[in-house]
Amino acid sequence: MNPCKADLKNRRGVFLAKIVPLFSGSKGNSYCIECSGEVILIDAGRSCKQLVTALSDNDIDISKIHSVFVTHEHTDHCSGLDVLARKLGLTVYGSAGTIRALRNSGKLTGKVKTKIIETGIEAGGFFVERTDTPHDAAESCCFTVTTPDDRVCTVATDMGYMTDAVRQQLAKSDFCVIESNHDVNMLRCGPYPYPLKRRILSDVGHLSNISCATEIANLVKHGTARFLLAHLSRENNTPELAYQTAMCEFLQMGLKPDKDFTLDVAPEATNGKKFLY
Secondary structure, eight states, rough: OOOOOOOOTTSOOOOOEEEEEEEOTOOOOEEEEEETTEEEEEEEOOOHHHHHHHHHHOOOGGGGEEEOSSOOOOOHTTTTHHHHHHHHHHHHEEOOOHHHHHHHHHOOOOTSEEEOOEEEEEETTTEEEEEEEOOOSSOOOEEEEEEESEEEEEEESSSSOOHHOOOHHHHHHHHEEEEOOOOHHHHHHHHHHHHHHHHSSSTSSOOOOOHHHHHHHHHTTOOEEEEEEEETTTEEEEEHHHOOOOHHHHHHHTOOBBBTBBBEOSBBBBOOOEEEO
16 A cells, blocks of 8 residues: 555546544544545544644645544543644534533533534535444444545444444445454553453453454455554554454455555554555
8 A cells, every 4th residue: 555645636636535544542543534625534632733743744734624523532532622623613523422521521612613423424525424333432433434536434443342333334445444452462461450451351442453353354355455453552562463463364364465455554643654545
């Protein structure tokens, strides 16, 4: 998978769809999706200053950002949300439960415009669908984004297990950002207290490397072929381990890299790579 330049166009003269992982992992999460000069963000889990710097480092014009879609109210997904939304005049979209939790906790002030997304909504030339996810939050969800050039990307992290509804959204996507949070053995033998380990391993926790690997290998059978592993735990995983776990699953099924699928790991902080899809 090759990085794409900001001025790359398709034959119709329309900017091709790109996703930029600004931040990914336990310390903060935010993804930028850009097409036809329009931009939306999925989550804003770092400070406003860090987010603006990351956008600038990736040549993203912040004046083109239309809105922010928030998956849930945990700090690593919304720590910069209020300041960023007020600074740029952005609308914040989320489930009713998420917006309520953000308001009640003070993570989102009354000065920020919000909209509830029930199933799907048009925003800045994008069509964004919401699918609920099993996580220990008020009403967490993942988002499937159809761009102006009809490309589909699903960002699905923070799930204790893969539901059929999320699986269906991934199966119809051209590009999937999917959680590969932890290695089970590293987590069990690691320094986390037992209640936290139990939470992560529960049905409202996070997807393990092997759970993620099994899911995406099966998705290739249905024609989905481009994957970005995301939300890796710094303490209970490594990029190499997440990548190799998924790659082994692909190879065991006889699938060939760069022919049947592409596989990458989202960096903890942007490395300037933009994924064309």
